[in-house]
Amino acid sequence: MSEQASSKPMYEKIFDEVKQHIIMKVYQLGERVPSEKELADAYNVSRITSKKALEMLAAERLIVRKPGRGSFVADPDTDFPEPLPASAASSGSERSTPSVVNPEEKTIGLVITDFGNSYGTGLIYGMEQAARDNDCFLVLRRTFGLPENEEKSIQKMLSLGVDGLIVFPAQGEFFNAEILKLVIGRFPLVLIDRHLKGVAAASVSSDNMTAALKGTEYLFDLGHTHISFLSPPPVDTTAVEDRIEGFIQAHAQRGIAVDKGLWVSDLTSTLPNSFNDENIERDISRLVAHLESIPSITALFAVEYNIALLAKTAVERLHLRIPEDISIICFDSPPTHLGGGYPFTHMRQNEEEMGRIAVENVLSIMNGHAVPNRVALDARLIPGESTGPAKQPNAQ
Structure with a gap:
């Protein structure tokens, strides 16, 4: 049992422990639970990890996140009056x-x-x-x-x-x-x-292919031609493959050559079974080195939101400005009114x-x-x- 527990991702461990505290009434109804920073400090993890744990608690309606105030143990009758089926x-x-x-x-x-x-x-x-x-x-x-x-x-x-x-x-x-x-x-x-x-x-x-095509055209319209496409290994995953195809088609339609040397397609820290601080830091360092080696890159197209967060961190470590020096676009982005989200330009799926x-x-x-x-x-x-x-x- 201990081996199985130790193999769990840290965000799941934090989720489980906070959930248990809510069930056991350690955190009472309406009481504030620890913030992203407090959880990150307590578990010695990044805020990306603690944020994911809080997102999971909110998704299961155990907490409500209130912008500028924090996260609180949810009251099902007032916070979520409609019953879950x-x-x-x-x-x-x-x-x-x-x-x-x-x-x-x-x-x-x-x-x-x-x-x-x-x-x-x-x-x-x-x-x-x-x-x-x-x-x-x-x-x-x-x-x-x-x-x-x-x-x-x-x-x-x-x-x-x-x-x-x-x-x-x-x-x-x-x-x-x-x-x-x-x-x-x-x-x-x-x-x-x-x-x-x-x-x-x-x-x-x-329609991932068309969505990626539209997002790439948006960057072209802003004058970007040296765009780095950021993704995990496609490994026969059709959603990623279709987005790559849309990115390539947008270049073909504008007569712009595709330079795969600008791409980074081996990011793994955002995959569900690889999400830990060591992998996150490795991917950020990978992106920092990539941007340093190819200064002509002016835009990054991240295949998903969490990769966009990695890219944002890498750009900031290089003391570059977003979007003045480098633009970032991605798929999906949490509504900023939920608190803690960065307002990326993104393709929003229905x-x-x-x-x-x-x-x-x-x-x-x-x-x-x-x-x-x-x-x-x-x-x-x-x-x-x-x-x-x-x-x-x-x-x-």
Whole structure:
């Protein structure tokens, strides 16, 4: 047990311990819980790590975050007057068992890597609303991006007797055997956020290629032509692959040569099973060295919000200004009114609509109706404070 606990990411450990303190009434209803800085100091971690833990607590409605004041233990009756129709188990581990559901209700299992203010919470809200509207029950399990947790979670859902499944596949090269079994057995299944190549399963995601194309064109319109694309290794993950394709297509349409030497595509600290201070520091140092070695870069296109945070830290360490010296654009960004968020220019995915369609499509499959094999929703460009006109080179 101790080995398993020690292998958990620090943000999950902080989440678990604060959650336990809330359950045990160490923190009373309405009482302030430790801040990002206080948790970072107490656990000797970065504020990115403590922030993620607080985001997870807020996503599970255990706390409410009040701008300028802090985070407080939530009162379900006043902070969240609308009841939750979902039973949430905290992860793919066996430490908690989902409640037994009413057999007369349609039950949908949701297996998701993780969620936070920047991405994922909106998906769950959309699913919850659709579940309420359709009088069905939603059971949630998190996998933290670990394929073995994903397999166990799917098996657990099936043992509970769920009528259908929505799966946010774990990041990695392979889709697990349990998903393949579901497809072969024609079990009601909808994949969310990405599709799996070669697997005939219905999916709901953003139109990642078009979104990346629009974001890149926005940078071109600001005069940026030396743009560094920042991502984790694509490893056959369609969402990342599609964003890379959109980035390349935007260059082709403008007649601008793609220089992959400007890219950094080996960032791993934001992956669910690699999120720790050592990896974060390694990635930031990697970006610092990259920007120092290629001073012609004027803009960074981060494939996700947490990578944009790494990029922002790297730029600031070099004493460069955002956006005067370097612009940053990314996918998704927490609403700044929630507190603590930086207003990046970003492509905002329609998460709640994705969640709603996923639930409605899996219910349609349950009822024997055909659904589109792939649904891709538009993402909107939201201008923020992180982008501006390209800096003109000084005469040497």
